[in-house]
Amino acid sequence: MKVIYIIDSLSGYGAEKSIVQIAQHFEEVTPIFIHLKKGDKLKPSLELEGIKVYSQALESETSFKEAVNSIIPIINKEEPEIIHSTLFRADMVARKLKQVFPHIFLVGSFVSNSYGVNRYRQLSPLSRIKLFSTQLKDRKTAGKVDFFVCNSNAIKKSNIKALGIPGNKVKVIYRGRCFEDYLPTAESVSLLKKELNPEDHIVFLNVSRLHKGKGQLDLLKAFKVLNAQNPKLILLIAGEGSFRGELENFIKSLGLEKNVFLLGYREDVAKLLALADYFVFPSYFEGLPGALIEAIISKTPSIVSDIAENRECFVENGALFFKSGNIKDLGDKMKEALTIKDWKERTESSLENARKNFEIKKVSKEYESFYKKIVKG
Structure with a gap:
């Protein structure tokens, strides 16, 4: 056929x-x-x-x-x-x-x-x-x-x-997704860490097309407040799109050039997820987001907007959910993520669910x- x-x-x-x-x-x-x-x-x-x-x-x-x-x-x-x-x-x-x-x-x-x-x-x-x-x-x-x-x-x-x-x-x-694609070697992740995070900061990662509806401006505003409280944080944004210029200007206006990096389109998302401490996904609307599925497969603790499309990817307590468009709630959940002790149990449960569905x-x-x-x- x-x-x-x-x-x-x-x-x-x-x-x-x-x-x-x-x-x-x-x-x-x-x-x-x-x-x-x-x-x-x-x-x-x-x-x-x-x-x-x-x-x-x-x-x-x-x-x-x-x-x-x-x-x-x-x-x-x-x-x-x-x-x-x-x-x-x-x-x-x-x-x-x-x-x-x-x-x-x-x-x-x-x-x-x-x-x-x-x-x-x-x-x-x-x-x-x-x-x-x-x-x-x-x-x-x-x-x-x-x-x-x-x-x-x-x-x-x-x-x-x-x-x-x-x-x-x-x-x-x-x-x-092919689950085997998200098992990068420790050596390859170590090399990437030397390139992107040589000072061993805590890494928040967003993987998404650069578009207003993906909520990246909200993410930058929330990160600015969090970074003022804890300078040992960096934010990596992997993706390309028409919104890049606006994001670049906004990063400069917030004085975040040393802590926020636009990586462009990347073929090594599996390594980025292994490098990241947390995955952040602030979209206003989605399909069934492949980037979230990849984060789940990689067992990366996730902070995501509370929309039905994102909820469907996780078990009940598999991620931290914040109200879409609410910058304070996003910042609070990112801060809360740093203190959670049972991320391993949460990510394992979501991974098991992903094996059945994705x-x-x-x-x-x-x-x-x-x-x-x-x-x-």
């Missing part, structure tokens, strides 16, 4: 990283990738596994019609049983392709709480209008999709309401079973 994945880009974050890792562990499905825009960090890893990748490198202003016309020959050549789209632009293109290829099953993805209250709340009035316009386009065309795969129960609940989709068209399958081979098998089921009717 062939499944063609249409995705906005293969730049290496969130949804892109997750679907690539899932596809790499298929045993019965032949995956083929088409990415619409520039950004192909993940392309070599796919090709190394013998997975075909078609890079369109379309400009952002390219119309959906042009994108569809560029993909039609690929569909005719590959003859897939299923087209599976991920992220908004890819969704819109795939839904137009459905009109050309009505006999091919179309599967969409719910990877984020895109239209939830928390996202709207942190936007400017103009941005809210733009997002609502996007939501209307999404809702209007969602009926063309045969089925959706959703990465969490929280996201399913939010999106079926926002887009008016029957719940029985949505299958929840969690994101997965192991990559189990997740990939769930995808394959789902695809076979819909093709067989």
